[in-house]
Amino acid sequence: MLDTGAPLLKNFWYLVMPGNQLRAGATQALTVMGEPLLLGRDRDGRAFALLDICPHRGIPLHYGSFDGREVTCCYHGWKFAPDGRCTEIPSLLPDQDFDISRIKARSFPLREVQGNIWVYFTDRRDDDGGARPPPEIVGVGDGPPLTSISQTFPCDIDQAAFGLMDPTHAAFVHTSWWWKKDARRLRQKEKHFEPAPLGWRMTRHRLPSEHRAYKLLGSNVTTEITYSLPGVRIEQIQGERHAAASLTAITPVDGETTVVHQSLYCTLGWAGLIKPLATRLAHVFLGQDRDVVVKQQEGLKHQPTLMLIDDADTQAKWFYRVKKEWQRAAAEGRAFENPVKARTLRWRS
Ligand code: FES
Numbered sequence: 164m165l166d167t168g169a170p171l172l173k174n175f176w177y178l179v180m181p182g183n184q185l186r187a188g189a190t191q192a193l194t195v196m197g198e199p200l201l202l203g204r205d206r207d208g209r210a211f212a213l214l215d216i217c218p219h220r221g222i223p224l225h226y227g228s229f230d231g232r233e234v235t236c237c238y239h240g241w242k243f244a245p246d247g248r249c250t251e252i253p254s255l256l257p258d259q260d261f262d263i264s265r266i267k268a269r270s271f272p273l274r275e276v277q278g279n280i281w282v283y284f285t286d287r288r289d290d291d292g293g294a295r296p297p298p299e300i301v302g303v304g305d306g307p308p309l310t311s312i313s314q315t316f317p318c319d320i321d322q323a324a325f326g327l328m329d330p331t332h333a334a335f336v337h338t339s340w341w342w343k344k345d346a347r348r349l350r351q352k353e354k355h356f357e358p359a360p361l362g363w364r365m366t367r368h369r370l371p372s373e374h375r376a377y378k379l380l381g382s383n384v385t386t387e388i389t390y391s392l393p394g395v396r397i398e399q400i401q402g403e404r405h406a407a408a409s410l411t412a413i414t415p416v417d418g419e420t421t422v423v424h425q426s427l428y429c430t431l432g433w434a435g436l437i438k439p440l441a442t443r444l445a446h447v448f449l450g451q452d453r454d455v456v457v458k459q460q461e462g463l464k465h466q467p468t469l470m471l472i473d474d475a476d477t478q479a480k481w482f483y484r485v486k487k488e489w490q491r492a493a494a495e496g497r498a499f500e501n502p503v504k505a506r507t508l509r510w511r512s
């Protein structure tokens with residue numbers, strides 16, 4: 164039996180947007196972790212995140228304007244710097260003694276890593292997320308991804324996470340003429356897993372050498388997949404000449420809606436040429452995952468009892484246990500003890 168209900172985990176970095184979707188001098192309003200955010204990028208290219216609520220009388224700041232330096236509230240014209248400091252209150256007279264430096268719109272720690280914007284959510288004033296920075300993929304450089312896509316799933320973060328680590332749906336869900344997995348011809352799989360920081364890892368193993376796409380990376384192509392809280396999957400494919408990687412990060416809008424972000428990286432110099440194709444295929448794949456979740460919601464709204472079976476759903480069980488342990492450790496003020504033990508999982512897919 165599975166008792167989900169997906170509390171939103173604080174004290175984590177969440178991927179909120181691919182960096183190329185935020186132009187210099189622009190702002191965008193969005194909801195993440197149930198909080199209204201105003202994301203912006205100043206004229207010098209630095210991104211920032213403010214709570215999208217004016218500290219004066221509460222109107223969303225996105226109704227105001229941004230000149231590339233300061234956000235101006237639409238109601239009484241108060242101005243705020245990208246770090247949230249109030250810089251001007253138009254109604255004040257020069258001789259009125261009022262210290263505007265005490266006023267601050269709430270700002271959120273933000274980092275841009277390998278072309279994606281991450282925002283840190285915490286309840287602790289002194290915590291800027293520096294102790295555990297956003298994940299970085301090794302071996303693919305600092306540059307932006309070849310392609311980044313995002314789709315909104317009408318489900319909570321647990322259901323979205325289970326989808327990421329579900330090895331047996333592909334033959335039934337990812338059926339396209341160019342990627343035909345035949346459900347009647349399932350093959351036995353056996354993969355080794357070990358604990359990883361705040362999650363686990365499918366250990367590095369060889370990929371089938373007959374696959375043409377893998378050959379582009381050189382010989383001896385291997386892969387490793389890491390899953391970690393709050394919902395990040397990183398696959399690193401390494402050949403003798405080149406590397407490729409995919410990052411999937413799930414970000415709650417609120418308790419019922421989750422955005423799935425996916426970025427693909429590749430060190431092949433000419434990979435840019437296939438960007439439109441890669442983007443299209445990524446959308447089709449993720450769209451298939453989304454379609455099945457939309458259908459699943461028709462059943463889930465009746466709150467059925469669900470089950471996770473071994474070994475196909477063992478990773479989903481791990482996710483659940485890792486998450487629970489993280490919450491328990493935080494509540495008890497002790498160190499996290501990874502409940503995942505190294506083991507081999509077997510399934511047909
Ligand atoms: S509500 Fe924003 S300036 Fe008054």
Ligand SMILES: [Fe+2]
Pocket residue numbers: 326332333336337452
């Ligand atoms: Fe899938």
